[in-house]
Amino acid sequence: MEQKKSLLLDVDEVICFTGFLPAVNAFLGTDYVVDDFDCYYIDEAAIPKERFQEFNSFINKRNLYDDAILIPNAIETIKDLNSEYEIYICSSCINPFDIDGSGRLFADKYNYLRQTLPFIKPENFIFTNAKHLFRADVQIDDRLPNLDSSIETKILFPSYHNKNISDIELQEKHVIRAGYDWRTGWQEVRSILLGEKEYPQEEPNKIYVKTKGSLFKVKNDK
């Protein structure tokens, strides 16, 4: 039997948005949506410095995957990719602003992945910040520095924080951008990796698959 190609797959902002932003909103009494931000660390941008410690204690009591919202078409596409690729989850579980409180993220992410992607073997879960140590045929990640130059097919998953990366920079780094909008990112990935031009079109602005908790709001939601 022909060996499957290998695929390194990120989790946060690629498979799902965690309940991090809902936690920020609950803590501050705000109504932010992801597209309000253009930097990766939402807490750094939104939480006043003097309340950081209080915020970290607040989120430590929550399972951020209870409120996780799947990115549209993620599950269906990953399931289809799984028949062609050996998929390895490659994801960090460390909150750099709360190293000591990060332990529960490992368990919460593990349990979420088991429930959400039961067809991926847990033996293929890699929880690390050192993504550059791992080799694969394909890598999908929303952070450009995580895409390893030695990997042949590198796909930047579109997200609120990477819209401003120039096409020239991506070309120089041989990175393929899966569009500019996270709402259609998995459709682009499907097209890139499975070569399918036609894919199920979800209704615009009605794109959320809710796991638990409240619906993730988006600007221009109708």
Ligand SMILES: [Mg+2]
């Ligand atoms: Mg990510």
